[in-house]
Amino acid sequence: MQQRKSEMAAWLLGAVVLSGCPVSSQAAGDRTFHNDEFGMRVTFPAGGKVCPALSGDHAHGFYAWYHAQSTLCGSTHVDPAASSLSLYASYNSAFWKTPWEELQPSCQTAKPMAAQRNLSFKGYRSVSCISRKADGVIEVDVVAFTGRWKGADTSSDPDLQTPYLSYRASLTTTSGRFERDMVLFRIFLAKIDIRPPQ
Secondary structure (H helix, E strand, O other): OOHHHHHHHHHHHHHHHHHOOOEEEOOOOOEEEEEOOEEEEEOOOOOOOEEEEEEEEEEEEEEEEEEEOEEEEEEEEEEEOOOEEEEEEEOOOOOOOHHHHHHHHHOOOOOOOOOOOOOOOOOOOOOEEEEEEOEEEEEEEEEEEEEEOOOOOOOOHHHHOOEEEEEEEEEEOOOOOOHHHHHHHHHHOEEEEEEOOO
8 A cells, every 4th residue: 555655655646747847856865767768767866855857748767966955846946056067858859969060069158177087978989078158167078979860760860870869977066076076976887777668
């Protein structure tokens, strides 16, 4: 009976999330979050408040706030003291050939920092960028591509020879917390499991 109640609560939470209403976040830690459509699973480091990453009503991944006061997902108020970790997947509808083509525009709009620090998704060729925004916020992004377009004649259309899926892991932090949050980000990256649907 208790398990059935838990399943119903999870279903109701999902229904509220998909309606676009702010809901309470879920604690990070030992719990694994997964998105079957994009074939990804991740365990966030403890101390975070995990929310679904939505595009409209479509779930594309997850993000977690750290050092934040707010516990509501989808809130328009962003705690300026907060750091965030996120994992987001999307279809490569721009038909980029390489991960760098996707990452380069956002990386070039800021001041790049340091080297890539060997950041990558396990088992996937990845590119990364560490940049400082004008407001002092530091963003770290890691992007990888994988998968093939299904049900199409890829030999006759060069666009369909590009990778099918894009995965992006990100850290948003400040200079004062950068080194400490980078430790969290590396733990986060190590616990991401990508297995694209066949």
